[in-house]
Amino acid sequence: MAKFLFIYRESTEKKAKPSPEEMQALQGQWYGWMQKFNSAIMPGGDGLKHSGRVLKAGLVTDGPYVEAKEIIVSFAIIQADNYDDAVAIARECPPGHTLEIREFAGYA
């Protein structure tokens, strides 16, 4: 079985905050997704806080978000036989983001 990294990106464009009703619906959808693919979802996935640091050429700056069109908001580690299966799992995620799917190289 292969491992895949699911990288969730959201647009940095200012958008309306979700309403409480929409948040409750999303919570239910995400929980349903987690339950359905419980055996495929490996431990370690998490959301990411919006603030960050970038180290580049010895210089530390606050997150690269000013210029970025999208930022990474969360990630998950998924176990699947192949890309097709991984994409099938990704397709059932609640909407609202771009989802990049990358297979682990297995060096570690």
Added chain:
Amino acid sequence: MSQCRMSDYRTSEPGELVEHFFRHEFGRLVAVLTRSLGVRRLDLAEDVVQAALMRAMQTWSRRGVPEDPAGWLYRTARNLAIDALRRERTHAQALPRLAEDGERDSSPREAHFADEIGDEPLRLLFVCCHEAVPAESRVALALRTLCGFSTAEIARALLTTEVNVQKRITRARGRLRELDVDFDTPAAAQLGARLDAVLAVIYLLFSQGCHATHADVPIRRDLCDEARRLARMLATHPAGDVPAVHALLALMCFHAARFDARVAPGGAIVLLEEQDRSAWNWSDVQEGMAWLARSATGDELTRYHLEAGIAWEHCRAETFADTDWRRIAELYDTLDGIAPSPLHALNRAVAEAYLHGPQAGLDRLAAVATENVPARYPAWHAVIGELHFRLGRHCAAEHAWREALRLTTARADQAFLHRRLAVCRPEGS
């Protein structure tokens, strides 16, 4: 009975959220935090509650819903508020109050959280209906702060634009800030004085939702549910446990009972005359009857009593033919005396038509119209059309229905009028 909605505040099963939990918790938490932060910081209260819900959404998605979701949200929102105040430093005086709440909360009594704070949403409702807040802003503000509707949802519910809703809310918050309204003061005496405004807002909310004649039917029905929720909340408090509130609740229950029967599967309106009375929600009717009985204590007669009485007459009739139009006509006469309105006059004329024939109804309408031509009421022309139609005057009926069609914007009403016009056309003109 007034306790029956306490379940709103709790989950039915541990780990499972009741419908609208986030929305209702939003309102309750904003109210609770506003007690500590002050009405001036209504926006801060809303921001931290929004952030707490966001955090809940993300955490509960992964770990499931905690056993005490309301307590979880409260602790998170309170901590976010404390963080925000520390950053500001200028509002440090609210800090001790919040910290005190924190101590109280870490006690074993935390489980009773939902019962202990029952008063805050009610206080906030009275703040929203403060006389300094422009009338048209009150409903929007109540929907935002107490019912947890987003600006977009309020705009859809009130059939207006988001910009307009935002303006109304901003204006209301501004007025409250200017006046530095104290959250704690609308106690006892003031509660009573402002009750009329509160009832008017709740009734307006309900009426807006009643006309489920728009594409967004679910949102509109939500307004009726919210109106009833607020009124029930009101009735559980000594200041709101008064006949006018009971009467308003009865009225809303009787109307709500007929919702399902009023709309055909395709979204078309079904007239009272053609409704399947077995499809009425009889538990709503029963709740309404209980409120109506309670409203009869004391000697106060409000418009809500009369409107509840009229709605009850319709519920009471086993068939449309059994309707006691004489009693309804009397009630409309009294109602129009207390709260004159062209719509009451219109309904009175309908009762007249059932009592003494369509021409008698038309005569009544003609008499009223000379003083006060209600040109903007599509229902006025729709009724005239109906009465003419019943007299066999299809040409006049068509004319009136066309006028009604020109005035109405509600899709279901338009569809209804088109159906009536289609009936009329083969023989008409």
